[in-house]
Amino acid sequence: QKEVEQDPGPLSVPEGAIVSLNCTYSNSAFQYFMWYRQYSRKGPELLMYTYSSGNKEDGRFTAQVDKSSKYISLFIRDSQPSDSATYLCATSLNTGFQKLVFGTGTRLLVSP
Amino acid sequence: SAVISQKPSRDICQRGTSLTIQCQVDSQVTMMFWYRQQPGQSLTLIATANQGSEATYESGFVIDKFPISRPNLTFSTLTVSNMSPEDSSIYLCSVNRGLYNEQFFGPGTRLTVL
Numbered sequence: 001q002k003e004v005e006q007d008p009g010p011l012s013v014p015e016g017a018i019v020s021l022n023c024t025y026s027n028s029a030f031q032y033f034m035w036y037r038q039y040s041r042k043g044p045e046l047l048m049y050t051y052s053s054g055n056k057e058d059g060r061f062t063a064q065v066d067k068s069s070k071y072i073s074l075f076i077r078d079s080q081p082s083d084s085a086t087y088l089c090a091t092s093l094n095t096g097f098q099k100l101v102f103g104t105g106t107r108l109l110v111s112p
Numbered sequence: 113s114a115v116i117s118q119k120p121s122r123d124i125c126q127r128g129t130s131l132t133i134q135c136q137v138d139s140q141v142t143m144m145f146w147y148r149q150q151p152g153q154s155l156t157l158i159a160t161a162n163q164g165s166e167a168t169y170e171s172g173f174v175i176d177k178f179p180i181s182r183p184n185l186t187f188s189t190l191t192v193s194n195m196s197p198e199d200s201s202i203y204l205c206s207v208n209r210g211l212y213n214e215q216f217f218g219p220g221t222r223l224t225v226l
Contacts, residue, residue: 004154034214043204043217044155046113051212088155099170100215102154 003027006089006103015112019076023089023103026070030091030101033065035074038086038105047087048074079110114138114209116218124224125195132191133221135205140185142208145215146178149202158203161188195225 006023013019021035032051036044048063050056056063062075072089086105093099115138125131135144146158158178159167167180181189192199206217 002154006154008152032212036217041220041222043116043219046214046216049212049214090155099157099160100155102156104152104154 001026002103003101004089004091004103007106008104010107010109012109012111013079015079015081015110017079017110019074019079019083019108019110021074021076021087021089021106021108023072024070025072025091025101027091027101028067028070029093031094032092033063033072034090034092034100035061035063036088036090036102038088040085044088076108079108081110081112084108084110114141114207114216116205116207116216118203118205118218118221120221121219122222122224124226126226127196129195130191130193131195131223132189133203133205133223135188135190135218137186137207142185144182144188145206146180146188146190147204147206147217149204149220151201155204158190192223195223197225199223200225 004025035048037047038044050063053065053067060077064073086107088105089103090100117136119134144161147155149155157170158173159169161167161180161182163182179191202220204220206215
């Protein structure tokens, strides 16, 4: 079993839709949760960073962590064609040394 | 964030040869990380490079195959040795930066081995 599971997609939505991207993880010791966005032929770009359970909002993006079910989500409101990319979830045990464990990424396509 | 550059951005290499990838950061950092991103696979940590000490390799990765140098606090190299087509991948370096030690990635090196 992979430590972090993520549906590879692709997920296709029309412009303006609300997008929900999800990951599950197996190790209850994970404490830090991240979402990265990766455009084609680019390195991953950090979008959101959360600690433990709860929600964190940044503009059109909301990250949600439910540690009881080992489930993490990223919501994108009013999706734009420029949001088309691969979204990677990642977790780690601590911040002092961040050995990140990644999901495989979900490819999102937002059509105009 | 951090400004990270990698060279080369891409390369096509022959089986059995070696390629050295360079990673340059815009300011001093304690640790630099090297990841591999194979097609359809998740990013996987290869090793952690501290300045002045041997790199620490993750399970499944060995120094003979992926030697790493860390000559100063802004630079590191990863060599992919005796390459085979299975080494075709994107190789990424990253660093910790910021209040919560967030991890930032370079643009990656896309390697194709024929």
